[in-house]
Amino acid sequence: MEKEANAREESLKMLIKIFNEGSYSNILMKNLGQKFTPLNRAFMTELIYGTVKWKLRIDYIISRLSSIKVDKIARPILNILRMGIYQIDFMDKVPNPAAVDECVKLSKKYGNAGSVKFVNAILRNYIRNHDSLVFPDKTKDRAKYLSVFYSYPEWIVKRLICELGDEFTEAFLRSSNDVPPLTIRINRLKTGKQRLIESLTGKGIEVREGKYVDDAINLKNVPGIGNLDEFKKGFLTVQDESSMLAVKVLDPKENEFIMDVCAAPGTKTTYIAELMNNKGKIYSADLKGNKLSLIEENAKRLGIGIIETHTKDAAEYDLKYEKKADRVLIDAPCSGFGIMRKKPEIRWNRENDDIDSIKNVQMSIIKTCSKYVKQGGILVYSTCTVLREENIELINLFLKENRDFKLISICDVLPENLMKESCKDGYIELYPNIDDIDGFFIAKLQRVD
Numbered sequence: 001m002e003k004e005a006n007a008r009e010e011s012l013k014m015l016i017k018i019f020n021e022g023s024y025s026n027i028l029m030k031n032l033g034q035k036f037t038p039l040n041r042a043f044m045t046e047l048i049y050g051t052v053k054w055k056l057r058i059d060y061i062i063s064r065l066s067s068i069k070v071d072k073i074a075r076p077i078l079n080i081l082r083m084g085i086y087q088i089d090f091m092d093k094v095p096n097p098a099a100v101d102e103c104v105k106l107s108k109k110y111g112n113a114g115s116v117k118f119v120n121a122i123l124r125n126y127i128r129n130h131d132s133l134v135f136p137d138k139t140k141d142r143a144k145y146l147s148v149f150y151s152y153p154e155w156i157v158k159r160l161i162c163e164l165g166d167e168f169t170e171a172f173l174r175s176s177n178d179v180p181p182l183t184i185r186i187n188r189l190k191t192g193k194q195r196l197i198e199s200l201t202g203k204g205i206e207v208r209e210g211k212y213v214d215d216a217i218n219l220k221n222v223p224g225i226g227n228l229d230e231f232k233k234g235f236l237t238v239q240d241e242s243s244m245l246a247v248k249v250l251d252p253k254e255n256e257f258i259m260d261v262c263a264a265p266g267t268k269t270t271y272i273a274e275l276m277n278n279k280g281k282i283y284s285a286d287l288k289g290n291k292l293s294l295i296e297e298n299a300k301r302l303g304i305g306i307i308e309t310h311t312k313d314a315a316e317y318d319l320k321y322e323k324k325a326d327r328v329l330i331d332a333p334c335s336g337f338g339i340m341r342k343k344p345e346i347r348w349n350r351e352n353d354d355i356d357s358i359k360n361v362q363m364s365i366i367k368t369c370s371k372y373v374k375q376g377g378i379l380v381y382s383t384c385t386v387l388r389e390e391n392i393e394l395i396n397l398f399l400k401e402n403r404d405f406k407l408i409s410i411c412d413v414l415p416e417n418l419m420k421e422s423c424k425d426g427y428i429e430l431y432p433n434i435d436d437i438d439g440f441f442i443a444k445l446q447r448v449d
Ligand SMILES: C[S@@+](CC[C@H](N)C(=O)[O-])C[C@H]1O[C@@H](n2cnc3c(N)ncnc32)[C@H](O)[C@@H]1O
Pocket: 243, 261, 262, 263, 264, 265, 266, 267, 268, 269, 285, 286, 287, 288, 291, 312, 313, 314, 315, 331, 332, 333, 334, 361, 365
């Protein structure tokens, strides 16, 4: 019990870091180390990710119950309330009285007698009147309703409705709140699929083969992936199938020269190297020099020796590489709306005005790095977002001004069960609600002048 109380307090501290200091939930969880039992880690993971995801809906609930405006409630107390409402609404295993008691205990420590009363009253009131809670009217203001009910900022909902339509947006928002499986990629330089599956199942881990990529395995009941021997020995890498598909579309070959220009932390760079059988050369660069060590550590762990890392702004031209690369991968910085299942705070960290500046960076990068592609060579542009203005619309704008590039079919490199109309036109849009993997965009271009 004592341990569980600590888990709640640590969760509170992490929520304050996420909401008030812009920290990322996955990085905070990774840094927890061995401080908590696997059971408590699982509890904290659900509590933190869940509270972050459902913040807007929870704040709406608080606003209906509280006489104090949500933004006037002291930060720790507000986050205690958020955790309490999340437990009452979503964590069936926590009895409601226990959720209230634990929140009251926390508010004693982080507030005063008034806050204890306040937290107690709001949570008990919510339990009593849970069923009579009224959400915004879905027939009057669809965007507002979707925003509150599924817990996304209204501007994101509006943008999505504009691009994807009403029904599709609702399905997308719903599934972007799901908990995704933990997907890993087998490192075939070091092990085989059967061998890895056997050693993981031998540890009580539930294993299911990937849906689209032969190198993908979905795992359940993993007690901390970084602690597994299989991880330490470099037999696997955590990677979603969408991200693997971008590399499948790039289709790297042994002894080629490949440029991955937005590469950190190197998930795709290292897959490229594995598919090249660790033969050839990979230029792997990122704007943020402090992230290069992640690529280098990953490469070392996986037994890869063909990667050269560089700190480089991909929007700045380097004449040295003009028409030198067999293939260039631009895994562009983007709004990230395709991966909100894994990084729920993305929705709170972006603003409407950010999209235009993101698009400007994407366009500068593609204009610059396309120059590195040799005659007949390949350029793959990918993002982890579903906004078409960052995806196919951006590619079409680029192609208008760059007649020496054309989109080419990707039917030959994708599995049958993923074939979509657009694949023959050289691109694919992936959605969690349709394809059951991260939302992604992948386009394949060839230099043809
Ligand atoms: C989507 S992430 C890349 C993920 C990576 N490809 C992987 O699979 O592990 C985009 C990366 O682009 C980097 N970035 C942002 N702006 C950049 C720029 N102007 N030039 C190069 N890299 C940039 C970010 O630091 C970030 O690491």
